[in-house]
Amino acid sequence: MRNRTVKVDYLARVEGEGGILVKIKEKSITDVQFNIFEPPRFFEAFLRGRHYTEAPDITARICGICPIAYQMSAIHAMEHAFGVTVDGQLRALRRLVYCGEWIESHALHVSMLHAPDFLGYQDVIQMAKDHPETVKQALQLKKTGNELVALLGGREIHPINLRVGGFHRVPTHRELKLLADRLNRAREAALNMVRWTATFPFPDFERDYEFVGLRHEAEYPFNEGRLVSSKGLNIAVSEYENHFVEEHVEHSNALHCVLRERGPYFVGPLARYNLNFDRLTPTAQEVARAAGIAPPCNNPFKSIIVRSVEMVYACEEALRIINGYEPPARSMVELNPRSGVGCGCTEAPRGILYHRYRVNEKGIITDARIVAPTSQNQKTMELDLRHFVPDRLDIPHERLTWQCEQVIRNYDPCISCATHFLRLDFDGT
Amino acid sequence: MKKEKKPKLAVWKFSSCDGCQLSLLDCEDELLTIADRIEIANFREASRQVLRGPYDISLVEGSITTPHDAERIHQVRRASKFLVTIGACATAGGIQALRNFKDVKEFVSLVYATPSYIETLNKSTPIADHVFVDFELRGCPISKTQLIDVLGALLVGRKPTTPTYSVCVECKQRGIVCGLVAFGPPCMGPVTQAGCNALCPSYHRGCYGCFGPKETPNTSALASYWRGLGMKNDELLRLHRSYNAYAEPFRKESEAHEK
Numbered sequence: 240m241r242n243r244t245v246k247v248d249y250l251a252r253v254e255g256e257g258g259i260l261v262k263i264k265e266k267s268i269t270d271v272q273f274n275i276f277e278p279p280r281f282f283e284a285f286l287r288g289r290h291y292t293e294a295p296d297i298t299a300r301i302c303g304i305c306p307i308a309y310q311m312s313a314i315h316a317m318e319h320a321f322g323v324t325v326d327g328q329l330r331a332l333r334r335l336v337y338c339g340e341w342i343e344s345h346a347l348h349v350s351m352l353h354a355p356d357f358l359g360y361q362d363v364i365q366m367a368k369d370h371p372e373t374v375k376q377a378l379q380l381k382k383t384g385n386e387l388v389a390l391l392g393g394r395e396i397h398p399i400n401l402r403v404g405g406f407h408r409v410p411t412h413r414e415l416k417l418l419a420d421r422l423n424r425a426r427e428a429a430l431n432m433v434r435w436t437a438t439f440p441f442p443d444f445e446r447d448y449e450f451v452g453l454r455h456e457a458e459y460p461f462n463e464g465r466l467v468s469s470k471g472l473n474i475a476v477s478e479y480e481n482h483f484v485e486e487h488v489e490h491s492n493a494l495h496c497v498l499r500e501r502g503p504y505f506v507g508p509l510a511r512y513n514l515n516f517d518r519l520t521p522t523a524q525e526v527a528r529a530a531g532i533a534p535p536c537n538n539p540f541k542s543i544i545v546r547s548v549e550m551v552y553a554c555e556e557a558l559r560i561i562n563g564y565e566p567p568a569r570s571m572v573e574l575n576p577r578s579g580v581g582c583g584c585t586e587a588p589r590g591i592l593y594h595r596y597r598v599n600e601k602g603i604i605t606d607a608r609i610v611a612p613t614s615q616n617q618k619t620m621e622l623d624l625r626h627f628v629p630d631r632l633d634i635p636h637e638r639l640t641w642q643c644e645q646v647i648r649n650y651d652p653c654i655s656c657a658t659h660f661l662r663l664d665f666d667g668t
Numbered sequence: 669m670k671k672e673k674k675p676k677l678a679v680w681k682f683s684s685c686d687g688c689q690l691s692l693l694d695c696e697d698e699l700l701t702i703a704d705r706i707e708i709a710n711f712r713e714a715s716r717q718v719l720r721g722p723y724d725i726s727l728v729e730g731s732i733t734t735p736h737d738a739e740r741i742h743q744v745r746r747a748s749k750f751l752v753t754i755g756a757c758a759t760a761g762g763i764q765a766l767r768n769f770k771d772v773k774e775f776v777s778l779v780y781a782t783p784s785y786i787e788t789l790n791k792s793t794p795i796a797d798h799v800f801v802d803f804e805l806r807g808c809p810i811s812k813t814q815l816i817d818v819l820g821a822l823l824v825g826r827k828p829t830t831p832t833y834s835v836c837v838e839c840k841q842r843g844i845v846c847g848l849v850a851f852g853p854p855c856m857g858p859v860t861q862a863g864c865n866a867l868c869p870s871y872h873r874g875c876y877g878c879f880g881p882k883e884t885p886n887t888s889a890l891a892s893y894w895r896g897l898g899m900k901n902d903e904l905l906r907l908h909r910s911y912n913a914y915a916e917p918f919r920k921e922s923e924a925h926e927k
Contacts (some may be wrong), residue, residue, distance in 0.1 A: 252716065397808060
């Protein structure tokens with residue numbers, strides 16, 4: 240009889256604080272935990288009593304890597320509550336700023352957090368010594384994403400220019416045109432990123448996932464669409480809470496989210512890609528096929544290629560929007576705040592992010608609910624570990640531990656996000 | 669010639685959104701140069717490798733919200749020669765310090781899943797409430813420029829150039845029309861420390877105070893000016909109670925409008 244434990248106390252190269260525990264008895268797994276010990280911050284509690292205009296700025300503070308996603312979900316939820324639709328150039332600018340966030344977040348994950356695993360480096364700085372040009376190119380790609388967010392949002396982290404109804408200030412034609420050159424170069428860099436990541440050694444690992452994501456009638460999804468899955472789910476965003484439920488488990492400061500009907504599911508780039516391949520640009524489709532990941536792709540390790548493909552798409556979509564840009568006459572649409580409930584769901588870099596607010600007649604938030612992508616993936620991540628480890632018990636311990644970390648990093652988990660939708664608890668001190 | 673030993677840098681996280689430490693990775697043009705001059709010895713978000721302390725420079729992000737973290741910050745202090753707190757969470761308790769103003773009993777009466785699984789303190793407090801802090805960088809998030817300036821300053825042994833004057837000075841430097849006077853959105857600029865380069869005013873929006881109180885801010889004078897323009901107590905309260913709510917001048921001003 241042989242007992243083994245794979246344990247990572249503090250997982251590196253992810254956003255936030257979490258650990259892994261896999262207990263093995265003889266040949267079978269007895270326990271698997273993706274442990275989240277990041278302290279809860281109770282956003283949903285202190286959103287109560289705040290003005291609806293504050294929700295985008297406050298919820299941005301949940302995550303420093305994907306603040307646009309929080310702002311967009313909050314803004315769309317409020318507009319839903321008020322019965323307002325934002326279209327035309329303002330809508331296009333929202334897609335544009337989201338392109339920026341996908342580029343910066345994906346470039347960060349692909350090059351700095353994930354690629355070092357495949358090539359056996361501790362971090363990007365070490366990797367840069369052997370792959371200087373690739374790393375420099377990745378940094379420039381990331382920088383271009385950040386510049387896009389900074390131009391439209393004011394700054395990269397916790398942008399200040401997005402508001403319910405539109406923007407505080409819209410960019411001039413010239414400001415956007417200046418970015419076109421950089422985006423063209425970024426597009427080349429993203430294409431190189433796809434080709435480069437496609438050469439990585441990938442563990443032979445596939446599972447039968449239920450992929451969940453937004454699907455829009457004409458576009459690769461950012462802010463709008465129906466919620467669909469690879470196993471037949473097809474609902475409006477407002478039906479989210481009828482189909483998804485959260486569970487609280489002891490080892491985690493985040494809630495686990497499951498589909499009421501079928502259990503764990505998978506959100507994020509791989510899900511979006513499998514559900515919306517036909518909505519990608521021809522270049523993005525072509526480079527993905529050439530990289531050997533024609534959908535369906537069921538190997539989560541290959542999400543690194545998919546992120547790169549999404550960067551190609553984001554660069555091309557950004558260029559398309561910039562080329563068709565005419566500054567709108569007004570920076571925001573007229574709002575008539577009223578009491579009601581509104582929900583919004585957008586595609587954060589890591590997958591669907593759901594917000595729901597109740598607002599009173601004075602525009603004050605009386606109830607808030609936020610479901611972050613990582614909490615939705617948490618159960619799937621644990622199941623991946625449960626399936627991944629048994630076939631690999633003969634790998635040296637250190638190597639197996641590293642691969643288990645990789646299983647989690649495949650999801651680009653954002654632990655700070657996942658933690659914050661816990662309600663409240665005090666030790667009474 | 670003997671190769672000079674590089675100073676060791678550590679980055680620590682407490683309760684936060686990770687945005688301020690991300691600022692270091694967002695220095696795309698400077699990152700490799702920084703790594704050339706400074707040994708990144710302990711930075712979990714960026715590397716699996718952890719070198720042992722002591723560390724010449726520690727950047728501390730986040731506020732103290734759990735009993736465990738209240739212990740851990742002392743270990744960080746002991747392992748650090750120069751400790752710099754980065755961002756509103758570390759310097760003022762952050763947005764999560766909004767809990768500090770609530771009646772605990774009222775909170776506990778809310779329904780939650782299984783409270784016994786979670787351990788948390790009833791206040792979110794800045795790092796300086798627990799250990800001695802050598803330097804602080806304000807902002808939610810911090811400014812990349814200020815971060816690079818501080819690292820550079822420490823490397824060559826000069827004083828960082830972080831200003832303590834108000835956002836108004838930056839507005840004047842940039843030639844931005846004063847919104848407070850011209851069209852009147854509530855702007856916290858007069859009482860907020862500079863560092864953002866008057867970002868919100870440059871986007872036609874009033875400052876909302878994410879860099880925290882400036883040196884000697886006259887918050888009550890500004891509040892009474894706003895009151896003259898018809899602002900109500902609840903609005904004044906919310907304005908002072910956001911990302912730096914627990915910083916003393918903002919805290920006191922918000923409490924004055926709580927009645």
